[in-house]
Amino acid sequence: MNEFEMMAEIKDANLNYLMLAQQLIRSDKATAIxxxxxxxxxxxxxxxxxxxxxxxxxxxxxxxxxxxxxxSAILGMLTNYTKDRAQAHLHTAVLMAGQNAEAMAH
Known part of the structure; x- marks a missing residue:
């Protein structure tokens, strides 16, 4: 992939992310945050x-x-679950909810 193609992919990913983010926010702001x-x-x-x-x-x-x-523990929980995938995702969500949203936004 050359530089031009990479920049086009980044711009496309940005647009998709922004459109999804805006849709989520308009649908349910608290959940979107x-x-x-x-x-x-x-x-x-x-x-x-x-x-x-x-x-x-x-x-x-x-x-x-x-x-x-x-x-890395959070990423590990999402990728290396061994027993119950739903439980691993729930545990990860709980840990992430405990993080300060301001810190994640920087």
């Missing part, structure tokens, strides 16, 4: 963006979404 790992202020900003603003923002040359798994 948790699922996206963003603050209420960021959710309010994303909710109010026009389609043109979403498109302009998606054209950034960097990924707008990032992994929320700063803790």
């Amino acid at each position: 948790f699922r996206l790992g963003i603050s209420k202020d960021i959710a309010d900003l994303l909710e109010g963006l026009s389609n043109l603003q979403l498109l302009k923002l998606s054209n950034a040359n960097m990924m707008l979404a990032r992994f929320r798994f700063d803790d």
Whole structure:
């Protein structure tokens, strides 16, 4: 994959992420804030963006979404479950809910 193709993929991923985020926020803001790992202020900003603003923002040359798994234990629980996948995901959700949304948004 060359540089141009990589940038096109990043822009496409950004647009998909922003559109999904906005849809989630408009549907259920509290749940969206948790699922996206963003603050209420960021959710309010994303909710109010026009389609043109979403498109302009998606054209950034960097990924707008990032992994929320700063803790390798959380990532490990999601990928290396051995018994009950649903229980592992629930445990991970509980741990992530305990993290400060502001810290995850940075």
